[in-house]
Amino acid sequence: PADCDSSRSHDTMSEAKRPADTDTDCGADAIPAGDAGVWAQQPELENDFVVLRRTVDEHYAALWDVGGKLEATYKYYSITFPYGFESAEAMRELYQRVWDADPRVQMYTVFDKASGDTLGAYGLLEMNAFHRSVEIGGIWLSPAAQGRGVNTQVLDVLLRHCHETLKAIRVWWKCDNKNQPSLHAAKKHGATFEGVLRSCYRMRAGYMRNTAVLSWIFPDEWDKTQQTLKARMTKRPYSYKSSSS
Numbered sequence: 001p002a003d004c005d006s007s008r009s010h011d012t013m014s015e016a017k018r019p020a021d022t023d024t025d026c027g028a029d030a031i032p033a034g035d036a037g038v039w040a041q042q043p044e045l046e047n048d049f050v051v052l053r054r055t056v057d058e059h060y061a062a063l064w065d066v067g068g069k070l071e072a073t074y075k076y077y078s079i080t081f082p083y084g085f086e087s088a089e090a091m092r093e094l095y096q097r098v099w100d101a102d103p104r105v106q107m108y109t110v111f112d113k114a115s116g117d118t119l120g121a122y123g124l125l126e127m128n129a130f131h132r133s134v135e136i137g138g139i140w141l142s143p144a145a146q147g148r149g150v151n152t153q154v155l156d157v158l159l160r161h162c163h164e165t166l167k168a169i170r171v172w173w174k175c176d177n178k179n180q181p182s183l184h185a186a187k188k189h190g191a192t193f194e195g196v197l198r199s200c201y202r203m204r205a206g207y208m209r210n211t212a213v214l215s216w217i218f219p220d221e222w223d224k225t226q227q228t229l230k231a232r233m234t235k236r237p238y239s240y241k242s243s244s245s
Helices: 036-040 057-068 088-100 150-165 180-188 222-235
Strands: 050-054 106-112 118-128 133-141 170-176 192-202 208-217
Touching: 050 150, 057 088, 057 118, 088 106, 118 150, 133 150, 150 222, 170 180, 180 192, 180 208
Parallel strands: 133 170
Antiparallel strands: 050 106, 106 118, 118 133, 170 208, 192 208
């Protein structure tokens, strides 16, 4: 199975129907909202090992080939997702309908910086500049990228972006409570376990998913998070090797 994954509700009120958040009458002591213009941007993100680029049509052939076609990739996703897509086009169609149509979602394709190989997909979900809250989810890694320190490098990039650029206060991590690799991955990277939301989503395997909820809180926990990430990089250094090299 993938190192970690997450799914989300697709039944929440759409952005168009939701009353607009506003700072009117919030009071002088209120924590300021995030910069909506900055939150709306989706820049390329990178460090020494990985590059994250906004997922576009040209990415789906490789995404499907390295993981989108595999049953294990979507084992813990809600019933919205199949156990592997029949084609890259089917994958593209569903991703665009579920993710791209939602203005609160930014999906990224992850690449190995040295080789350019496609490694998987990560997303920023439920982005809320007003409350400075965002979820890291929609995650999977190819089998070749699992256990190679890739997840640590991607989280280093995303958490740094959430803290330094978005100025997010809360970063969520949600996963099926049965998905122990995902739950442990979040904890190992400094997220705090907060509890379990019961019977959240219908699952293709015939049960209602209980969702484990974890979070990072910034800036309070940023120094600790950095230390945790550095320790993980030392314990499990990046070791992805391209099959073409």
